[in-house]
Ligand SMILES: Nc1ncnc2c1ncn2[C@@H]1O[C@H](COP(=O)(O)OP(=O)(O)O)[C@@H](O)[C@H]1O
């Protein structure tokens with residue numbers, strides 16, 4: 037088993053005249069927390085969308101766990117073991133928190149129409165397992181007490197946690213989080229940090245897009261910086277923090293004589 | 295050893311068990327009560343219950359999977375013509391019902407897949423328009439497939455269709471039981487009731503299964519559903535095929551019950567009617583859909599009986615003919631429901647809870 041879990045090779049994507057991604061290559065190792073940062077509109081979400089099959093890249097592609105990713109249908113990415121959350125939360129609003137996570141088990145379970153109609157013993161057992169696992173995951177992300185509430189009635193922070201629980205339910209090997217701390221207060225962010233660290237300790241590799249620099253620098257093993265669709269830097273946090281181009285990208289042009 | 299059904303009954307609370315037994319008794323007694331008013335009323339009951347069956351089939355497509363299907367009646371037509379062609383003097387075939395019904399269901403299912411496979415990537419309004427077109431195409435085909443080879447007998451339709459028969463027991467003739475004479479429509483009522491109970495059970499089980507959850511997920515957020523690995527295309531196709539199969543079965547029974555089918559029974563307005571039943575009752579909520587179907591099937595008929603005498607009594611003559619009044623009231627009812635109860639007359643408790651929560655939030 038090689039050390040590399042995901043390799044992006046020269047991924048490009050454009051929307052009309054906008055070059056959202058230009059030849060982005062990066063490698064993510066097993067078991068690390070890999071950060072993807074960059075100013076607004078740098079192409080981070082677009083990178084996620086290409087990786088999870090929502091968009092088809094114009095050029096380049098991904099190798100996941102030694103085999104190329106067929107990036108033509110999102111459900112295939114999930115089957116391969118890539119789960120994600122969305123920058124603008126996408127839960128199933130009219131389903132309860134528990135049901136949301138149960139939907140996440142879909143891809144790892146198999147009851148079909150006949151099983152459901154006849155309610156065979158196998159189906160009942162599987163259904164019980166789905167429910168139990170969903171309950172465990174809600175507990176794991178810390179919202180077990182909201183299991184019966186409709187997703188839309190949860191607080192913002194709880195919705196983010198629920199989305200993570202749903203993603204974990206698919207048994208991913210790579211969990212992609214798109215700005216999970218957006219809109220969270222300090223305490224919530226701190227708890228989230230613990231959660232993400234715990235997920236990594238359970239053996240799941242994490243790809244993290246985040247704006248909160250404190251969170252990124254404290255959490256990530258390595259990170260890449262995107263600017264105008266190009267990777268301008270990839271290294272450990274301590275090095276990235278000092279990189280001149282990164283500082284420029286974030287603060288605008290730094291005058292020569294400043 | 296207790297019988298499983300008995301055990302299930304015993305597990306229910308006393309309140310629910312009473313409700314179930316009472317409801318069951320009423321359902322069993324209905325055709326006899328209706329018979330007091332004449333066979334016509336029993337026929338209305340039959341149609342109502344057939345519509346319940348149809349609406350529950352469409353509920354899988356519209357209510358569960360959230361796919362707007364405006365051509366649902368086409369599958370009903372496929373089932374009806376399958377029965378008509380395989381059990382009538384038209385081709386001289388008289389196959390038994392247990393052969394025809396599965397063929398009808400399978401054919402309808404096949405048509406469902408044929409329609410669904412290329413169109414299910416369309417969303418909302420676009421899908422509605424394509425399915426609408428499909429429904430009309432089927433009807434027009436039925437209308438015109440009498441030349442050069444006469445398959446459907448064109449607009450005249452097919453007559454003398456065999457009734458449902460279990461061996462020598464025919465559903466269309468009279469039977470003496472315990473000194474009471476059961477007429478054909480009463481017997482069909484019980485057959486349809488049994489089928490309906492079955493389809494209600496299937497609806498419930500599907501809804502609370504892995505498949506049902508996947509459908510709801512697709513309905514609520516298709517992109518999120520894909521992201522968790524649901525093959526949305528196949529799931530939608532599945533919903534389409536299942537709804538179509540139920541439509542096919544209903545069509546078969548309809549053909550046998552009426553003894554006659556013609557293309558005009560399968561016009562767009564019928565599709566709209568069934569869709570209205572689902573929406574009016576409360577999309578996706580099974581008791582609501584049943585209520586919607588019964589209301590929309592029975593009220594217009596009842597109206598037809600009431601309108602003439604009432605007008606005679608009030609004005610001394612008939613001013614508005616019942617048929618146009620029917621459409622008027624139907625339209626008005628739909629507008630009122632959409633305005634004041636957009637979630638349907640009897641929505642699922644979850645949606646109601648949520649609505650209340652929303653109101654609390656506002657005040
Ligand atoms: N579906 C789309 N259609 C057109 N332009 C898009 C689309 N998605 C993203 N973009 C553009 O691509 C660029 C990168 O966007 P995005 O990946 O969302 O940035 P980030 O997540 O880093 O803030 C932006 O200029 C954005 O406007």
Ligand SMILES: [Mg+2]
Pocket residue numbers: 080081082123
């Ligand atoms: Mg973004």
